[in-house]
Amino acid sequence: MARYILKRLALIVPTLLGIITVNFFLVQLAPGGPVDQMIANISGEAVSVTSRIAGTAVDQSISEPTTQYAGADGIDPAMIKALEKQFGFDRPLHERYFQLLWNYLRFDLGESYYQNRRVADLVIERFPVSISLGLWSMLLTYLISIPLGVAKAVRDGSHFDVWTSAAIFMGYATPGFMFAILLIVVFAGGSYYDLFPLKGLVSENFSEMSWPGKIADYFWHMTLPVAALTIGSFATLTMLTKNSFIEELSKQFVLTARAKGLDERRVLYGHVFRNAMLVVVAGFPAALIGVLFTGAMLIEVIFSLNGLGLLGFEATLTRDYPIIFGTLYVFTLVGLLLHLIGDIIYTLVDPRIDFETRGA
Numbered sequence: 001m002a003r004y005i006l007k008r009l010a011l012i013v014p015t016l017l018g019i020i021t022v023n024f025f026l027v028q029l030a031p032g033g034p035v036d037q038m039i040a041n042i043s044g045e046a047v048s049v050t051s052r053i054a055g056t057a058v059d060q061s062i063s064e065p066t067t068q069y070a071g072a073d074g075i076d077p078a079m080i081k082a083l084e085k086q087f088g089f090d091r092p093l094h095e096r097y098f099q100l101l102w103n104y105l106r107f108d109l110g111e112s113y114y115q116n117r118r119v120a121d122l123v124i125e126r127f128p129v130s131i132s133l134g135l136w137s138m139l140l141t142y143l144i145s146i147p148l149g150v151a152k153a154v155r156d157g158s159h160f161d162v163w164t165s166a167a168i169f170m171g172y173a174t175p176g177f178m179f180a181i182l183l184i185v186v187f188a189g190g191s192y193y194d195l196f197p198l199k200g201l202v203s204e205n206f207s208e209m210s211w212p213g214k215i216a217d218y219f220w221h222m223t224l225p226v227a228a229l230t231i232g233s234f235a236t237l238t239m240l241t242k243n244s245f246i247e248e249l250s251k252q253f254v255l256t257a258r259a260k261g262l263d264e265r266r267v268l269y270g271h272v273f274r275n276a277m278l279v280v281v282a283g284f285p286a287a288l289i290g291v292l293f294t295g296a297m298l299i300e301v302i303f304s305l306n307g308l309g310l311l312g313f314e315a316t317l318t319r320d321y322p323i324i325f326g327t328l329y330v331f332t333l334v335g336l337l338l339h340l341i342g343d344i345i346y347t348l349v350d351p352r353i354d355f356e357t358r359g360a
Contacts, residue, residue: 004343005340005344008340008343009340012333012336012337015332015336016104016329016332016333016336017101019328019332020100020101020104020325020328020329020332021097023325023328024097024100024325025097027321027324027325028093032319033087033089033319033321034087034089034113034318034319034320034321035080035084035087035089036319037318037319039080087113100325104329107120108120109123109322109325109326109329110322110325110326111322112315112320112322112323113318113319113320113321113322114318114320115320119322119323119326120326122311122323122326123308123311123326123327123330125306126306126307126308126310126311127307127308127330129201129300129305129306129307129308130296130300130307130308130309132222133222133225133226133229133296133299133300133305133307134229134296136222136226137226137229137230137233138233140226140230141230141233141234141237142237142280144234145233145234145237145238145241146237146241146277146280148164148168148234148238148241149237149238149239149240149241149242149244149245150241150242150245150268150273151164152164152165152238152241152242153241153242153243153245153246153249154245154268156242156246164238165239168234168235168238168239169235171231171232171234171235172232172234172235172236174231174232175232176228176229176231176232176298176299177228177298177299177302179227179228179231179232180224180225180228180298180299180302180303181302183196183224183227183228184198184224184302187224188224196220196221196223196224197220197221198303199303199304199305200221200303200304200305201218201221201222201305201306202214202217202218202221203217203221224303225299225300225303225305228299228302228303229296229299237280240280241276241277241280244276244277244278244280245272245276247276248272248275248276249272253271254267254271254272257271281345296309297309297310297312297313300313301313308327308330308331311323311327312324312327312328315327
C-alpha cells in the first residue's frame with residue numbers, strides 16, 4: 001500500500017501541472033482581461049483609475065488610437081504601458097507561464113490585482129467557510145440517507161419504498177441553486193416568512209455575543225445554505241445504501257443467522273450493517289469532493305458566504321487572474337488528496353482491495 005500511496009503522490013505534480021497549464025492558456029485567450037477592464041474604467045473615470053496605478057505618473061492627453069485592446073482608442077499609449085506593467089503583461093507569455101509554475105511549486109500564489117493582499121492569505125481566510133459548508137452538508141446527508149436507505153431495503157417494494165423514491169429523485173432533479181432561491185423566498189423574508197437571515201455567515205454583532213449565542217447565530221445563518229446544498233445529495237447515497245443492504249440480505253450468512261433464531265433487528269444491525277456500510281463509508285471523501293466542486297460555489301454566491309466559491313466567482317468577474325489560478329490550484333490539490341484518502345479508506349474497510357496488484 002505504501003508503494004501505491006507514493007505513486008499517487010508523485011502523480012499529483014504532473015496532474016496539477018497539466019490542469020494549471022491548460023487553464024492558464026485558455027484564460028489568456030479569453031477576452032476582457034484586467035487591462036481591458038481598467039481601460040473600460042478609464043473611459044468614464046480616468047482620474048480615479050490613474051490614482052490606482054501606484055507610483056506611475058501618466059499624462060492622459062489623448063494620443064493616437066491603439067488597437068491592441070478593445071476600447072483603447074483615445075487612451076494615451078503611455079497609460080496602456082503602465083497598466084501592462086502593473087498587471088505583469090509587459091513580459092512575454094512564456095515568461096509569465098514559467099514564473100507562475102515556479103511560484104506554485106513554492107506554494108507562492110501571488111498577490112491579488114485589486115485587493116492588495118496575498119492570494120494565500122485570502123484562501124486561508126475563506127477556506128474554512130467552504131469546508132464547514134461541505135462538511136455540515138455531508139453530515140446531514142449521511143444522517144438522513146443511511147437510515148432512509150436501510151428502511152427502504154427492509155421495506156423493498158412497499159408503498160413507503162415507492163413514495164420515498166419519488167421524493168428523493170424529485171430532490172435530486174431539483175438544482176441546488178433553485179432550491180436555495182425557493183428557501184429565500186419562503187423563509188428569508190421573500191414573500192412568506194422571515195425566519196432566517198438572507199446572507200452572511202454570522203450577524204454584524206457576532207463579536208459581542210456570548211459563546212452559546214455565537215454557536216446559535218452560526219447555525220441560524222447556516223441552516224438555509226446547508227439545506228440547499230444537501231437537497232441534491234440524498235438520492236445517490238440513499239439508493240447506494242438500499243442496494244448494499246439488499247445485496248447483503250440475500251447472502252448465505254444472513255439465512256444462516258435467521259435459521260439460528262436470531263431476531264431480525266440483530267441480523268440487520270449485527271451482521272448486515274457492517275458489511276453493507278463498507279462502500280458507503282469509503283465513499284465519504286468522493287462525496288465531499290462532489291459537494292465542494294459542484295454546488296458550493298453557487299450556494300456561496302446566492303447567500304453571500306465568504307468562501308472559496310464566492311472568492312473565485314468575484315475574481316472571474318473582475319479578471320483577477322492570481323485569485324482565479326490560486327483557487328483553482330487549491331481546489332485541484334484538495335480534490336486529488338481527497339481521492340487518495342478515499343482509496344486508502346477503501347483498503348482499510350475492505351482488506352480484500354489491493355490497488356498495488358490492480359495497478360500492476
